[in-house]
Amino acid sequence: MQKAPKGLRLHIGIFGRRNVGKSSVLNAITGQDAAIVSDIPGTTTDPVEKPMEFLPLGPVLFVDTAGLDDIGTLGELRKRKSVKVFDRTELALLVTEANIWGEYEEMLLTKTKERRIPTLVILNKIDLNGSGAARTLLDKKNIPYVCMSATKRIGVPEVKQAIIQIVPDDWYKQCGILDGMVSAGDTVILVVPIDKEAPKGRIILPQVQVLRDILDKQANALVINERGIKQAIKNLKIRPRVLITDSQVFRQVSEETPDYIPMTSFSIVFARYKGDLSTLTAGAKRINALKETDRVLICEACTHHPIGDDIGRDKIPRWLRDKIGDGLKFDIVAGRDFPDDLSPYSLVIHCGACVFNRREMLTRICHCAEQNVPITNYGLVIAYVHGILDRVLAPFQHNASLQWYR
Ligand code: SF4
Incomplete structure (x- = not known):
């Protein structure tokens, strides 16, 4: 089955100190043994990624991290990789236990707050530690939390529901790659060079994503390689809305495309879509x-x-x-x-x-x-x-x- 590309998935990072059951939480939510679990602190080394169709959110990517309280030389390396996960996290799950709340959890909350990442606290192992200081504190601070026992599969529906509730509304109205540039009925020319760098039997992801966005917009795409530009334009009975080319053949495409046809490239539409075109x-x-x-x-x-x-x-x-x-x-x-x-x-x-x-x-x-x-x-x-x-x-x-x- 073809899955949604990672870049289009909501990234949900799982953070917490070692041995609070982060990997068990991931397994309980996904209903699979995606991550290895054990009682030995530090079992998770590199961040573990697990894609999932999470309705009504759509495609998400869970990223389970090693504890930021990891120790030793290797622990330092693991910590650095875990910290990097904050850079792509759009929603954070902070896992702890009902009787564990201290500077470490506060530090994690500060990190997510600084980055404006919506955060849900999960009080795991509720079957072992039903009550504790964390609940009172979280109530007082008005921080959303859910109790669960990941290993006993208690509280899983509640965790899923809470995740759905804290997802930013913006997530549901993500823009398309060509928004504001292409409308229903428009024709777009895509120039896709088939050179030795082109992967065998397929076209590359940015080109696939642009093509899909054109179809989503009920527009039409004419896909050609750089050798067919002049003829393709000559054959067209209507004026194309825009021509999008691989940037590597910019010079040739620019020379062969009449000025009346607006022209840009795949990587420039991605500069706007993934980043900030002005900067x-x-x-x-x-x-x-x-x-x-x-x-x-x-x-x-x-x-x-x-x-x-x-x-x-x-x-x-x-x-x-x-x-x-x-x-x-x-x-x-x-x-x-x-x-x-x-x-x-x-x-x-x-x-x-x-x-x-x-x-x-x-x-x-x-x-x-x-x-x-x-x-x-x-x-x-x-x-x-x-x-x-x-x-x-x-x-x-x-x-x-x-x-x-x-
Ligand atoms: S834009 Fe090109 S180089 Fe960059 S991630 Fe996509 S396929 Fe790879």
Whole structure:
């Protein structure tokens, strides 16, 4: 069965000290043995992810973390990975026991509060510790909580109901990728190069998601490769609403697309959908200020296997070195790796982040802003170096931001 991509799922992080039964809570909610449980503190190492269809919320992703009170050298590493989970958490479950509430739980609450993450406290092992200080305290502070025994499967429906109740209303009105750009009946041309980087037998996730959004909008898509642009436009009897291309072929597509057809790229529509188009555009304009001695960080949200002349590893560095000088240095990080210290960098260049949820991408943008390091995106950089930035931003003139769930 094809599942919804991770980036479209509501991310529910499970936090709490070691041995309060976080993994049992995950298993009880999902009705499966998704996470290994034992009485030994620290059984959960890397965050454990479990996707689930959670009606009426739709697709969600539970992320079970190791306790932030983990110890030892390995414990430190586990802690760091757990802390990173806050960056993408949209709803937090704070697991403890009725007789356990202290500085640690307060620290977790502060972390979720700072990030404005709705939080539900779960008082687990209620069969063993029915009463305790935590309940009184939570009542007093008006913090939502539910009692359960995950191992005995007591209180599971109540926990599910409480999760549904604290989900932000915005979650239900998420925007589509092309909102404000494409309406019912419009025709959109999608340029999808089939080169050696294209995966065998399929098209890549950003292209699939844009295509699905066009269908959701009752609009029409004409999918072509870069060799068929002129003929496709000639054959069309109606004027297309917009042409969206892979940014790597921007130059050719721009030359072959008449000015009357608005044009942009997949990664630029994702700059708006997953991030913040204004900030990322401002980042692209900082390219002119780069010096040959500077260092640039390239970030890819997935860990695809690069095959020759890769966009992030080869093409963007080459185009930027042509413009700035051969001395310009690049570091590449992939997946969830993202340095805490950005001080070595003069610019961060991010991919479209189609596999991330929006919160994770916005967290990275905030992280850059805090350290005063500009951040931009692949498509915007390519448009900038080819001198077509204004053209590819024109389709967003009146819709630069998607005002939704942050
Ligand atoms: S590189 Fe980025 S935009 Fe491209 S498929 Fe991977 S996560 Fe999605």
